[in-house]
Amino acid sequence: MNKHKTSKSSPAQEKITILKVQEPAELMSFLIEAMPSRGRNALKSILARGQVFVDSKPVTKYNHPLQPGQQVSIHWAKVMEQVKLVGVHILHEDEDLIVIQKEAGLLSVSATKDVEEVTAYRQLMEYVRRSNPKNRIFVVHRLDRDTSGVMMFAKNEKTQQALQNAWQDAVLERSYIALVEGEVKKPEGTITSWLKESKTLLMYSSHKEDDGQKAITHYTVMQTTREFSLLQVELETGRKNQIRVHMKDIGHPVVGDKKYGSKTNIIGRLGLHARILAFEHPTTGKALKFESRIPEKFMRPFQK
Missing domain, CATH: 3.30.2350.10 (Pseudouridine synthase)
Incomplete structure (x- = not known):
């Protein structure tokens, strides 16, 4: 059974992957199962950069709880402002x-x-x-x-x-x-x-x-x-x-x-x-x- 319904934006738009939540899960576990080819470290980086949204709100917590019916979207071109390290x-x-x-x-x-x-x-x-x-x-x-x-x-x-x-x-x-x-x-x-x-x-x-x-x-x-x-x-x-x-x-x-x-x-x-x-x-x-x-x-x- 496919637990994740996936759709992608058209080439003319910003590249976005949309995932539908089918059952309760934590965000990191959900992403690993939905995108196994990405790898854990790559998915951690995507989260850290603020590229993951749950119901249109950016989320960076690995253990953010998900409920059936919610929508998870990955905005591949959007990067949250990084911490600027001085010295x-x-x-x-x-x-x-x-x-x-x-x-x-x-x-x-x-x-x-x-x-x-x-x-x-x-x-x-x-x-x-x-x-x-x-x-x-x-x-x-x-x-x-x-x-x-x-x-x-x-x-x-x-x-x-x-x-x-x-x-x-x-x-x-x-x-x-x-x-x-x-x-x-x-x-x-x-x-x-x-x-x-x-x-x-x-x-x-x-x-x-x-x-x-x-x-x-x-x-x-x-x-x-x-x-x-x-x-x-x-x-x-x-x-x-x-x-x-x-x-x-x-x-x-x-x-x-x-x-x-x-x-x-x-x-x-x-x-x-x-x-x-x-x-x-x-x-x-x-x-x-x-x-x-x-x-x-x-x-x-x-x-x-």
């Missing part, structure tokens, strides 16, 4: 997480309750709720406001907890590019200290064992002049302001980092970029690696 570019998305590239100057997560403040977190929350108002995102880690590069958020609490609880094992590579002041003469090195936070919220190093959170930073010199050095930095631990404090400790503060001793700002921003994030997916177990290009500004001091 955020999505590199990867699946059912469990979103990997993004964040621009410098954008907060990862707000430190206040100011709902008007633009952050990566708030924008992504609005983005996932466009397809289902019950969707949420969860913070896994952060990048400083003035640090650009790759970071990720979880799309459910289970994924968040899995990543945070096994962060050291789950993260296979976390690599940064740092433009620092002065000529770093050792071609590579490791900095180890215990990080603490002052009453003025400034992080600083203690070299007494267990006097704070242990922080280990590895660096390799990529390019250098008498005035500046470009470093590849690998984090063995991920502490607040870790790279910035450790660069200050070795006498080569990150360019533009006045808070931690920088005296120059030739690129008009903090010289820190999260270049690579590689990790084991908490659900599939698959190794994923995401890489973003070194900002062109970072190369200025080395161009003749």
Whole structure:
């Protein structure tokens, strides 16, 4: 028995597929059964873009209840206005997480309750709720406001907890590019200290064992002049302001980092970029690696 009566508009009109509801069902299940050749992910996208109407009203909820006699129409040319992401570019998305590239100057997560403040977190929350108002995102880690590069958020609490609880094992590579002041003469090195936070919220190093959170930073010199050095930095631990404090400790503060001793700002921003994030997916177990290009500004001091 055909449960779905289907008709299509004429070529001269906007292309529309019309489906008649014959028995009670949820919208997503109805669409899968009515259009099996489309595939679940394609149908999710159609819903998210606001192309599905029930009795002439746009619906994006997967579980929207349908009753016999209702009409479901898919407007193939109509696309609901997408959430415009500012300072955020999505590199990867699946059912469990979103990997993004964040621009410098954008907060990862707000430190206040100011709902008007633009952050990566708030924008992504609005983005996932466009397809289902019950969707949420969860913070896994952060990048400083003035640090650009790759970071990720979880799309459910289970994924968040899995990543945070096994962060050291789950993260296979976390690599940064740092433009620092002065000529770093050792071609590579490791900095180890215990990080603490002052009453003025400034992080600083203690070299007494267990006097704070242990922080280990590895660096390799990529390019250098008498005035500046470009470093590849690998984090063995991920502490607040870790790279910035450790660069200050070795006498080569990150360019533009006045808070931690920088005296120059030739690129008009903090010289820190999260270049690579590689990790084991908490659900599939698959190794994923995401890489973003070194900002062109970072190369200025080395161009003749």
